[in-house]
Amino acid sequence: MSEENGLFARTDEARSALSDKVQETDEEKYLIFRSSNILYALSTAYVIEILNNVTITRIPMVPDYIAGVINLRGAIVPIVDFRLLLGRIPEEESCVIILNIRETSVGIVVDSVDQMVDIARSAILPVPSQNEHRLVSGMCTVPGGVSTIMILDGEALEHIHE
Amino acid sequence: MSMNNDMLEAYLFEMHSLLEQLDDLVLAAEEAHTFSQDDVNEIFRIMHTIKGSSAMMEFNSLMTIAHRIEDLFFVIREKTMDAISDELKPEMFDLIFQSIDFFREEIEKVETNQPLSTSIDTFLDKINSFSAKISGEAEDEPAAPSAQPGSAPTAEEAAFASAEFPFGLHVYFDEGVGMENLRAMMLINSVKDYCEESQFDYYPPDVQMNPETANFIIDNGFYIRFRTAGDREEAIPAVKDNGAVKNWQVFDAPEASPAPAQKAAAVAVEPEPVPVEEPSPAPAAVQQSAAPTAAQQSAAKQAHVKESLISVSLSKLDSLMAVISEIVITEAQVTASPDLKGLKLDNFTKAARQLRSLTDNLQDVGLSLRMVPVSATFQKMKRIVRDMSKKLKKETNLVLVGEDTEVDKTVVDSISDPIMHIVRNSMDHGIESDRAERIAAGKDPAGKIILSARQTGGEVIIEVIDDGQGVDDDAVLNKAIRQGLAQPGAEYSHKDILNFLLMPGFSTNTEVTEYSGRGVGMDVVKSNVESVGGTVTITSERGKGMTTTLRIPLNMSIMDGMEVAVGDSIFTVPISDIQQIFKVSDINIIQDATHGEMVKIVDNFYSIVRAKEFYQLNGGVDNLDEGVLLWVESGDNSFCLFVDELIGEQQVVVKPLPDYVNNYGIKNYGVSGCTILGDGSISIILDVATIYSSQNN
Structure with missing residues (x-):
């Protein structure tokens, strides 16, 4: 990290060793899904389950990105169409990811679910300010791959009506 | 420790129910201006239980006070209520209320783990001196005015004390007029315009508090008795002018002249279902046993109910x-x-x-x-109105309507504080401080607050109606401007101005009173009610009073619903809101000037709301003769809802929609909840009243 600064190396090494350790435990599991040909990642801490073939009941008088509600074993769970939320045109193929964000259950409709990966917090880079989106908290490269993924801010999904 | 906690919980539960029972009992007795012998026994028993339980838990302050009150009632039980002169009675009621409050305070301290009061001497002295007074008086004046040695009248006979009011009016109300007890109360209020309150009494005495008296009045009529024949003559116009009175008769108690012992006997006939015009001179003993039976029965019923209750945690x-x-x-x-x-x-x-x-x-x-009835919450308000009318010297009657409306336990908990606040507000700001002001405005000198509950399809509606001075728009607006809530110079409608009352930090009273107006006010009511998904509205007319309406959705309830289809959506309309379902042809449709549509049913025109257009749905029928019209009515709103077809009637479990979608204000469009149908699909429950108001905006 600071090989040129020989004189101060000791303390710096000690510090970076410490922060490395913290970063190792700072890895988090993310679920990667695809929506309108963009890869997104969402912390698995929020993910409850992934459903295919759900019947969504539409609710009148709500914005189009609120797809409706579903009956999940007797519980009424709201569903957000992620593609429409980001202003894209939804594709035919879709699946629903059920999330639990601070005790709020909500499902999001996406094109497809890709894989589960571990991402170190240090690998997540900030989004350039021109490209900022309130749902996206950072971006990174798929570990061992070349594609770029957008890291979603789960808590922001809880308050999309604001 | 857990054993101790269990005991403590059981103790607290017992105390709360005993105190509630006591409160009701004393309130009813105060209304009747005396305790019946049954009441005395009951209070004695309650105090005895409180004493015993508190001693077991080693709560000394509670035990000591309960012990003294028990002693006091022991004396009253021995000497009967007649030993207490009329002057002492108010003092006695106050004393008992004070002790109930004392018990409540102490219990609260137990609940919050605070040390109990140690300095109870002043209160003890008060009880002791009162005890001394009644024992002394009973001894000093063995022939107290109302006491009748020899005939040993029951406390109930003393309660009617009709020997003093020999000149009677027997009033029958129109059959099926409803709420006879309230009508009787109103009649009494109008009689008060002609005659001093102390110059007459009436039977049943608890018409105001006890809706069951309506049945007695239906069967036996309502009795008003006057001290002098002159007063009765003056009061007759009040009876004549009352719209609900079918007929009335004058009667004189035949005992008006003879010996006092006979008086007691003949008057005791009255509570029995025998018209007083022909009193049978039955022996006093028989009547004494007959008179208290009703009270005994109700006491027995109460004891039974209590024993068969268990408390279960809500979860x-x-x-x-x-x-x-x-x-x-x-x-x-x-x-x-x-x-x-x-x-x-x-x-x-x-x-x-x-x-x-x-x-x-x-x-x-x-x-x-x-489901629990709202009566317990409502009953608490009686006490508040009683205390405040004394304190503020504003005579006010509280009328309860629909007490037995059953609502979910969580709803009861969430409305208790708001109702209390509104009632206090009405007492404080609504009811005029000056009787003369009320009389000048053509109102009854005594203020009236009506507390009503009713249930419609998916919600409970609680109303607090007072007949006070109403909201002074100018004063409210000025205040709102001072508080920075309103813009000076801007135009505000009457409705806007009423809404200021619900804003945080608004309190119209310039003086802070003991009961309300601490700077927090109706906004707390609003936030409490909104926390359970309800709404608060205020209507008011200057000089006429104010009505506060709480509408609270039923979280979990079962409802008979009509499933209807519009396009590929399925909606549930509460059956209770549907008046009629029919098909129409285009010929029967009347167009109005603004492209609205109407249909004529019987002798009225009703507007048509097309569900498809209202909810901007894709798909669905456009031709009126291909679909179905539901004539719906909720409250005063009536209209026709046009849907594609009926699917069928079904009992549904009402589920709230998640807040996630409610946040988009769909409730304002009548989307009030949803239900899961037999095949697992979801149907949206529509609130007819909201569709109507939304359509009109």
Whole structure:
């Protein structure tokens, strides 16, 4: 990290060793899904389950990105169409990811679910300010791959009506 | 320790119910201006229980006070209520109320783990000196005015004290007029315009508090008795002018002249269902036994109810209810399974039908577990009105309507504080401080607050109506401007101005009173009610009074619904809101000037709301003769809802929609909740009243 600064190396090494350790435990599991040909990642801490073939009941008088509600074993769970939320045109193929964000259950409709990966917090880079989106908290490269993924801010999904 | 906690919980539960019982009892007795012998026994028993339980828990302050009150009632029990002169009675009622308050305070301290009061001497002295007074008086004046040595009259006879009021009026109300007890109360209020309150009495004495007296009045009429014949003559116009009175008769108690012992005997006939015009001179002993039976019965009933109660934690009921809802849905899924289509299964069908009726029963029972009547909450308000009318010297009657409306336990908990606040507000700011002002405005000198509860389709509506001075728009607006809530110079409608009352930090009273107006006010009511998804509205007319309406959605309830289809959406309309369902042809439709549509039913025109257009749905029928019209009515709103077709009637479990979608204000468009149908699909429940108001905006 600071090989040129020989004189101060000791303390710096000690510090970076410490922060490395913290970063190792700072890895988090993310679920990667695809929506309108963009890869997104969402912390698995929020993910409850992934459903295919759900019947969504539409609710009148709500914005189009609120797809409706579903009956999940007797519980009424709201569903957000992620593609429409980001202003894209939804594709035919879709699946629903059920999330639990601070005790709020909500499902999001996406094109497809890709894989589960571990991402170190240090690998997540900030989004350039021109490209900022309130749902996206950072971006990174798929570990061992070349594609770029957008890291979603789960808590922001809880308050999309604001 | 856990053993101790269990005991403590049981103790607190017992104390709360005893104190509530005591409160009701004393309030009713104060209304009647005396305790019946049964009341005395009951209070004695309650105090004895409080004393015993408190001693066991080693709560000394509670034990000591309960002991003294018990002693006091021991004396009263021995000497009967007649030993207490009329002058002492108010003091006695106040004393008992004070002790109830004392018990409550102490209990609260126990609950919050605070040390109990140690300095109870002043209060003890008060009780002691009062005890001394009544024992002294009873001894010093063995012939107290109302006491009748020899005939040993029951406390109830003393309560009617009609020997003093020999000149009677026997009033019958129109048959089926309803709320006879309230009408009787209003009649009494109008009689008060002609005659001093102390110059007459009436039977049943508890018409104001006890809705059951309505039945007595229907069967036996209502009795008003006057001290002098002159007063009666003057009061007759009040009876004549009362719109609800069918007929009335004058009667004089025949005992007006003879010996006092006979007086007591003849008057005691009155509570019995025998018209007083022909009193039978039965022996006093018989009547004495007859008179208290009703009271005894109710006391026995109360004891029975108490014994058969157990307390269960709400969370257990919730999980039970969740399981029941699941069973109901699963039952439908099994019996209506598509796999069974075309099969002829006689035994299965029979068993399925049986299962259906059992699950229906289960559902009903499950729901009823969580339902409690609002009466306990309402009854508490009586005490508040009583205390405040004394304190503020504003004579006010509280009328309770629909006390037995049952609502979910959580709703009761959430409305208790708001109602209290509104009632206090009405007492403080609504009811005029000056009687003369009320009389000048043509109102009854005594203020009136009506507290009513009723249930419609998916919500409970609680109203607090006072007949006070109403809201002064200018004063409110000025205040709102001072508080920075309103823009000076801007135009505000009457409705806007009323809404200022609900804003945080608004308090119109310039003086801070003991009861309300601490800077927090109606905004707390609003936030409390909104926390359970309800709404608060205020209407008011200057000089006429103010009405505060709380509408609270029923979180979990069962409802008969009509499933209707519009396009590919399924909606549920509460059956209770549907007046009629019919088909029309385009010829019967009347167009109005603004492209609205109307249809004529019987002698009225009703506007048509097309669900498809109202909810901007894709698909669905456009031609009126291809679909169905539902004539719906909720409250005063009536209109026709046009849908594609009827699917069928079904009992549904009302589920709230998640806040996630409610946040988009769909409730304002009448989307009030949803339900899961037998096949697992979701149907949206519509609130007819909101559709109407939304359409009109």
